[in-house]
Amino acid sequence: MPVQKKSRIVKARLRQSSPAATRRERVQSKEDAIIAAAHKSLVARGFAKTTMSQIARNAGVAEGTLYLYFSNKNALARAVVAAFYYRLTETAKTGVAKCATTRQKLEFLARHHLENIIGERRLLELIASDVRNTQAYEGSDIYKMNREYVAVFDDVMRDGVWRGEIEDGAAQWIKRDIFFGSLEYAMRTLLMKKRSNKKDIAAVVAELVKLIIGGSSARAKPVSDRDLIKAVERVDAAASRLERLSAVKM
Amino acid sequence: MPVQKKSRIVKARLRQSSPAATRRERVQSKEDAIIAAAHKSLVARGFAKTTMSQIARNAGVAEGTLYLYFSNKNALARAVVAAFYYRLTETAKTGVAKCATTRQKLEFLARHHLENIIGERRLLELIASDVRNTQAYEGSDIYKMNREYVAVFDDVMRDGVWRGEIEDGAAQWIKRDIFFGSLEYAMRTLLMKKRSNKKDIAAVVAELVKLIIGGSSARAKPVSDRDLIKAVERVDAAASRLERLSAVKM
DNA sequence: ATATATGATGAATATCACTCAGTGGTTAAA
DNA sequence: TTTAACCACTGAGTGATATTCATCATATAT
Numbered sequence: 001m002p003v004q005k006k007s008r009i010v011k012a013r014l015r016q017s018s019p020a021a022t023r024r025e026r027v028q029s030k031e032d033a034i035i036a037a038a039h040k041s042l043v044a045r046g047f048a049k050t051t052m053s054q055i056a057r058n059a060g061v062a063e064g065t066l067y068l069y070f071s072n073k074n075a076l077a078r079a080v081v082a083a084f085y086y087r088l089t090e091t092a093k094t095g096v097a098k099c100a101t102t103r104q105k106l107e108f109l110a111r112h113h114l115e116n117i118i119g120e121r122r123l124l125e126l127i128a129s130d131v132r133n134t135q136a137y138e139g140s141d142i143y144k145m146n147r148e149y150v151a152v153f154d155d156v157m158r159d160g161v162w163r164g165e166i167e168d169g170a171a172q173w174i175k176r177d178i179f180f181g182s183l184e185y186a187m188r189t190l191l192m193k194k195r196s197n198k199k200d201i202a203a204v205v206a207e208l209v210k211l212i213i214g215g216s217s218a219r220a221k222p223v224s225d226r227d228l229i230k231a232v233e234r235v236d237a238a239a240s241r242l243e244r245l246s247a248v249k250m
Numbered sequence: 251m252p253v254q255k256k257s258r259i260v261k262a263r264l265r266q267s268s269p270a271a272t273r274r275e276r277v278q279s280k281e282d283a284i285i286a287a288a289h290k291s292l293v294a295r296g297f298a299k300t301t302m303s304q305i306a307r308n309a310g311v312a313e314g315t316l317y318l319y320f321s322n323k324n325a326l327a328r329a330v331v332a333a334f335y336y337r338l339t340e341t342a343k344t345g346v347a348k349c350a351t352t353r354q355k356l357e358f359l360a361r362h363h364l365e366n367i368i369g370e371r372r373l374l375e376l377i378a379s380d381v382r383n384t385q386a387y388e389g390s391d392i393y394k395m396n397r398e399y400v401a402v403f404d405d406v407m408r409d410g411v412w413r414g415e416i417e418d419g420a421a422q423w424i425k426r427d428i429f430f431g432s433l434e435y436a437m438r439t440l441l442m443k444k445r446s447n448k449k450d451i452a453a454v455v456a457e458l459v460k461l462i463i464g465g466s467s468a469r470a471k472p473v474s475d476r477d478l479i480k481a482v483e484r485v486d487a488a489a490s491r492l493e494r495l496s497a498v499k500m
Numbered sequence: 501a502t503a504t505a506t507g508a509t510g511a512a513t514a515t516c517a518c519t520c521a522g523t524g525g526t527t528a529a530a
Numbered sequence: 531t532t533t534a535a536c537c538a539c540t541g542a543g544t545g546a547t548a549t550t551c552a553t554c555a556t557a558t559a560t
């Protein structure tokens with residue numbers, strides 16, 4: 001059968017001409033395609049309304065193939081969420097690095113989080129409803145990625161305390177809950193308002209940061225000698241850091 | 251088929267001996283039974299894992315009967331959530347009425363909310379994932395019941411401002427989001443901790459109320475000190491910028 | 501007593517997640 | 531080159547589940 005044979009050769013050529021050359025690469029790119037297709041459907045329609053056949057069609061594979069890469073629909077959804085967390089963490093880190101003060105960092109983080117969860121709100125449902133309840137959440141991929149993400153916030157807060165820009169008040173996990181919880185709830189409210197816009201986002205961010213920063217230090221008495229001393233220490237520390245850097249350069 | 255007939259007669263006798271006499275009452279009590287059965291399964295297993303046949307069996311009706319009372323599984327779940335909100339609102343109102351100060355009212359509301367959503371956390375998933383997204387949420391039963399529930403909080407806040415026990419800071423809806431959002435997120439954290447207990451709940455409640463009440467009044471301060479702090483911030487920020495520049499150069 | 505309306509039923513249908521027996525193409529050994 | 535073993539893939543088939551509908555039972559009205 002020369003015809004069949006020819007078609008096979010053509011197929012092989014086509015595949016070789018495509019960027020993914022090695023077997024491993026091909027498998028990897030297929031996994032990426034599946035995750036991308038799943039992500040698209042999940043964001044557009046939510047978990048319940050995305051079907052595996054939809055995903056398979058969009059990814060250009062057979063339905064059965066999905067199960068070679070992910071044990072079931074939940075696992076696939078989890079992979080999508082993990083990828084989302086990864087992106088979120090990266091952009092959060094680079095954004096924070098560009099901010100000078102703790103206040104600016106927190107404002108950036110809040111706006112960043114809010115804007116992203118508004119865009120991909122359907123993924124949040126997954127985290128809340130499916131992932132956190134089922135089986136051993138701790139130790140799962142999502143758990144780890146979530147830890148890494150909130151660590152960005154934790155670092156900013158720790159640093160802020162060290163710098164003296166926020167007071168060392170309640171337990172860290174409580175502050176964290178207040179920060180992210182408020183934002184997620186605000187997201188719902190914003191989505192319900194017909195014309196929710198940047199002004200509203202800015203208002204939520206401002207108020208939340210005010211609470212987290214100002215709320216803690218509101219307990220302190222009017223600025224006094226202790227505060228002055230602390231301020232001087234901070235200037236001193238900053239100077240020392242500069243000196244160290246200069247020394248290295250020379 | 252005498253056997254069939256007999257069983258039907260027995261059923262009928264049993265039914266007649268039950269208290270509900272009129273047609274309307276019988277229908278009502280059947281609806282209640284269905285909602286109760288659905289509630290039980292939803293709380294125990296979550297939306298995805300409760301089946302209509304399960305509910306029908308527990309309610310003592312045929313599967314088709316469910317669809318005489320609720321157009322589909324979602325509508326049934328919504329009815330369950332509405333009933334939950336109703337109960338929640340009632341107990342919240344009576345509880346608040348017993349408190350003297352705004353602080354006490356807020357503490358009660360926070361604890362009450364947290365304890366209840368921990369107990370029926372699976373219903374919360376429904377609200378977030380299924381109900382709020384689908385169709386016209388506004389105008390729905392759930393929307394109305396949710397409004398009534400949060401109105402309890404709003405009233406307490408308004409009253410607190412009027413009494414002068416809290417300052418009139420940010421927009422009401424933002425405070426509301428911070429209050430309920432923090433609690434819902436805290437719930438997840440508490441559920442993940444192995445031995446989450448009353449101490450943790452108390453800590454969250456205390457910190458949140460502190461923020462809501464105390465945070466707003468943080469603005470009034472001597473000017474000169476603030477200027478001083480600002481100046482130090484600027485020095486510190488400048489130092490950070492220098493550090494980053496040096497790092498890049500090297 | 502009969503007719504009508506109301507309520508209830510569960511077998512049948514459609515849709516979906518998931519499985520599995522089989523195909524084809526690739527690599528390595530003979 | 532030929533052969534064999536392996537790997538990635540396929541899609542028709544299976545079972546579970548929400549929803550429908552033709553039919554029956556009971557209560558109410560005439």
